[in-house]
Amino acid sequence: MPIARTALTATLAIALAACGGGDGGGTTAAPASSGGSSGGTTTQGGCSLAERQQFVLDVMNEWYLFPNLLDTTVDPANFNDVQSYIDALVAPARAQSRDKFFSFITSIEEENRLINSGSNAGFGIRLAYDTNANRVFILEAFENAPAFPAGMDRGSELLQIGSQTVSSLMASGGPGAVVDALGPTDPGVARQLSFTDASGATVTATITKAEFSLDPISDRYGVEILNDGTADVGYINLRTFIVQDAGPQLRDAFQQFQTQGIDKVILDLRYNGGGLVSVAELLGDLMAEGRQGQVFSNTVLRESKSSENETRLFAQQPEAIGVTKLAIIGRRGTASASELVTNSFIPFLGADLALIGENTSGKPVGQFGFDRTACDDRLRAVTFQTTNADDEGEYFTGLASVVDTTCRAEDDFDTPLGDAGEASISVALDFMAGRTCTPIITEQPQGSQTAQSVGGMRMMEPERPTAAQREMPGLF
Template sequence: MKIEQPAIDIRMGRIGRTVLSATLALSLAACGGGGGSSNTATGGGGSQSTAQCAISNQIAFADDVLDEWYLFPNLLDNTVNANNFTTVQDFLNARVAPARAQSRDKGFTFATSIAEENALISSGSSAGFGIRLSYDTANDRVFLLETFESAPGFAAGMDRGTELLAIGTDAGNLQSIASLMATGGPQAVIDALGPSNAGVARVIRFAQVDGTIIEANVTKTDFSLDPISDRYGALIIDDGGKNVGYLNLRTFIISDAADQLRDAFQLFNANGVTELIIDFRYNGGGLVSVSEVFGDLLGQGRVGQLWSRTILRDSKSSENSNEFFENEANALQATKIAFITTGNSASASELVINSMLPYLNADSVALVGANTSGKPVGQFGFDFDACDLRIRAVTFQTVNADEQGDYFTGLAGTVPNTCRATDDISNALGDADEASVSTALDFLAGRSCTAISGKTDDTLAQRERELQAMRPEQPSAAQFEIPGLF
């Protein structure tokens, strides 16, 4: 994507031509790139580094970031006393509480590890079982939404639709999921699974979709997250003799997703695809740069036209930028697109949908499944290198070529057509018989469907009926970006 003026490298923790104000520059650290810069604090030795990383100093750094860069300065609580907090995240939560109360910042401002996030972005590196978990609070049950093929969960026999039955550190102390959920809810299950560290082992009893019960000793390992599955990430679905392209993008956070998207669109072009199903149902967002490549691949014939605008707070308006469609060798111009979404679809996935709306006829685009999360804002990363601390603060909003971008309650009220569908975990992703895919095919074929309401009250009730992605109280860098990952 071409940018109208030099601007901040969105989401990569780097401030391009801008330096922080004197307040931040004189603080413990300025904000540099992923690998640091000349004005980024670099920890000294022993006691100096320990003193520098005192929690009060880390909180002071976070406070300065919010004061200078936060997108909604009038929605910061300026009465918060930093001395009352022992963690950076608790301090951030308190400072942005007014924005959260207005659904402007639903956990989008957070503290994370520079090293962990950089490893995730560069190679998809994570540690765990490599499974996405969801829970059904009405029945105290836990199911897998998805597994990552290179991870130990998949090797043990877990896959989409698997139900967890019991967890223990050994076969002699297994605790049933029902008892864990009854006594402590989803967090009790998360605690039983142990920390997200390589080498952590658990005995897990689970039931596969066909009813087969397996009890396995599974050890968490370091593995690479593949943004587009080799099994079902990019498929050609034969719908009555018509080739429909199916694309499931798990996350935008891994930089390699851009090249994998190019490969998927090469497949679609080779098969004469003009209609697409784009499955964002578990996509929590990630790199805006990857979303721009996605837009380019959908932009045949639109090179040079406006894709999106990035807007910062008034005091940083010099950093506002326009992004335009660029040429991509495998770009296509789809005649119809069905976007599959759930309440877990957020950020960059919503940006792609919203940015495409001005270029699609009202009868050629639909939202299928459930309403999206509602995150038309994004974060820059501010690094305190000495302490491996990155503050991801909400700093910008994106709007499309029609200046639309206020979908804080989700996109169901914005997209011209919506079709309600369940997330059918009994069938594989990409399967034409899976409920959301089947409904998407119905829309593409011109068949009728039941609409998703964009009203806030209905949206909340609807989400309560969905399987909810599990999230720990203190998520890792990967868990912030990839809903339900363990």
């Protein structure tokens, strides 16, 4: 779709990368382009709340995927911020699970830095909380961030923040109290934290938040060659689709698989909230040797924008392999581009594709980004739905409802990711070897945002997440 193909109204400017399919992009460019990697042209007008709200209304009226589920009768004067107004506009769509907080306002600068270099600020950990025992655990630690060298890693328990115990914070104010105690995601914010390390010992350290780059594939466990008892299996733990560097890292991983003759792959997307459609399309290509020219996905906009509909075909990649069996490790935090890739392989693999873990978020829609550069506003509005080669894409209740084979598995966060003995990976290897499993019970994901959950726990999320936190649930 050419960049200049669509003329926009004078109030609009569109950025350059689509997020979605779940939430993520490829040659699925938006009308003049789609939102994410670089800014649009400068727009006219001021930055008062009323003007920003009017910008939102203009965009939604023209582009929103579900125009009949948009409540344009809400009075913008009743809202003190832009996001609350957006939430009210799309409330009818949310009631039908069509827009579960998928439309939002974010910072152009912040999102562009995230996409281009993975740049964000924080401790560099993913947190989840026990819904019954008032406990908070670390599910993952980023190697180049402040918390990891201090001793925090997968399986650590957060015990105390300053003088307040986590249990007392949870008891008095729930997860929101813990989020508040951890402070804003600004470089230089320091907190004294007590936590357990890998040996189970209690450690107390003052850790200062800093800028760090999100690494899409960990150097420790991101790519492994495992064995299911019958053959070697390629394993990839992809943390996010939102960082452009995911592309070269995926190429390197599949080059290893190609060299070793591997055609069975486990994609660990259990915490992957999505990102760029372009990265999802590349991942599809890398698993589709021999399928070049066949349909990877269809991008479908509202009827008035149907001229922007697009079909994306598998493309040739030098590192590609022909995957014959594919296991997707997913949980309710698995959304967007993660679900797009899975759905796109259903017509080709059938029962040789399995969802391992639990049901996913249910986001077969994606967003274009609409920029109001003078205000550093990027409106991520749900504007398209993706379907596979069989025109199937109605998994708003999660992928477990459309995948032929599902296998229930726990998230064994006491065991490292990439370890063949970890519960979900072990079940995935059983599937690869043809061993039986217990199916996932299909149910509608519950809760706010994308209903992130991990077994009996839920991902820790702030009420107003940063650009990185939207794409990487539980990130602090």
